[in-house]
Amino acid sequence: MKNLRLKAARAGMDLSQEQLAEMCNVSRQTISSIEKGDYNPTINLCIAICKALHKTLDELFWEE
Amino acid sequence: MQFVSIFLIMGIMVGLLISAVLVIFANKDKHIKTEYDERQKIAKGKSYTYGFYTILISEVLVFCLSIEGYPNIHIPGAYYHMFSLFLGLTVVCVHDIWCGCYWGLNNNIKRYNGIFLFALLLNLLICIAPYLVNHEVRIRTIAGMECYDLPYANIMCSVFIIIVGIAGLIRRLTTKKEEE
Numbered sequence: 001m002k003n004l005r006l007k008a009a010r011a012g013m014d015l016s017q018e019q020l021a022e023m024c025n026v027s028r029q030t031i032s033s034i035e036k037g038d039y040n041p042t043i044n045l046c047i048a049i050c051k052a053l054h055k056t057l058d059e060l061f062w063e064e
Numbered sequence: 065m066q067f068v069s070i071f072l073i074m075g076i077m078v079g080l081l082i083s084a085v086l087v088i089f090a091n092k093d094k095h096i097k098t099e100y101d102e103r104q105k106i107a108k109g110k111s112y113t114y115g116f117y118t119i120l121i122s123e124v125l126v127f128c129l130s131i132e133g134y135p136n137i138h139i140p141g142a143y144y145h146m147f148s149l150f151l152g153l154t155v156v157c158v159h160d161i162w163c164g165c166y167w168g169l170n171n172n173i174k175r176y177n178g179i180f181l182f183a184l185l186l187n188l189l190i191c192i193a194p195y196l197v198n199h200e201v202r203i204r205t206i207a208g209m210e211c212y213d214l215p216y217a218n219i220m221c222s223v224f225i226i227i228v229g230i231a232g233l234i235r236r237l238t239t240k241k242e243e244e
Contacts, residue, residue, distance in 0.1 A: 025101070026102070026103070026169070027100075027101055027103075027104060027167070027169060028164075029103075029104075029163075029164025029165070030101050030102075030104065030164075032239075033103060033164075041102070042102055044102075045101075045102060
C-alpha cells in the first residue's frame with residue numbers, strides 16, 4: 001500500500017527523495033520504495049524518517 | 065601445473081588488486097568497503113541467491129558437457145567454467161541494478177561510470193589486438209584441443225560490462241518518472 005502521508009510530509013518540507021535519503025543515510029531508491037509501498041522499513045529507519053520530517057511514527061506509519 | 069593456469073591465477077590476482085585500488089578511488093570516503101542501506105542489503109541477498117543458482121545450474125550443464133564432450137566450436141573447455149561464472153555474476157549485477165542496490169551509499173557514480181568505460185575500452189582493445197597484429201584469428205592447441213587463439217576472458221568481460229551498461233540505462237529510463 002502506498003505511503004502517501006510520507007510523500008505529503010516530505011513535499012510539505014520541500015524535500016526531494018534524494019535529500020530525505022541523505023538525511024536518513026539511505027539510498028533514494030529506498031525512500032521511493034517506501035513511498036510506493038514496495039518496502040517495509042525497519043523501526044530504526046522509520047524513526048530516522050520521522051526525525052528528519054519532524055513527525056511522529058503514528059503520523060507517518062500507523063495504518064488506520 | 066600448466067603455464068596457462070599460472071598466468072590465469074596471476075591475472076586474477078592482478079585484477080583483484082586493481083579492483084581494490086579502483087574501489088578505494090571510486091568511493092567518496094576512500095574506504096575499500098561499499099556501504100549499503102537495509103533495503104539494499106536484503107535485495108543484494110536475493111541477487112546472490114539467484115547468482116548462486118545460476119552458477120549451480122550452469123556448472124551442472126558444463127559438467128554434463130565435459131562428460132559428453134564439448135561442442136566442436138574451437139573454444140577451450142576451461143572457458144566454459146569461466147562463462148558460467150560470468151553468467152552468475154551478470155545475474156547478480158542485473159538484479160542489483162533492477163533493485164537499485166548496485167550503487168552503495170558511499171559510491172561516486174560518475175567515477176564508477178568512468179572506470180567501467182575505461183575497463184570496457186581496455187578489454188575491447190585487448191579483444192581486437194590479436195586480429196590487428198596477425199590480421200587473422202590463429203588456431204592453437206590447448207589441452208589437446210584445437211582452439212581459436214582469442215582473449216576469451218576479455219571478450220566475456222566486455223560482454224558483461226555491455227550487459228550491465230544496457231541494464232543500467234534501461235533502469236535509469238524506467239525510473240526517471242519516479243524522480244522529482
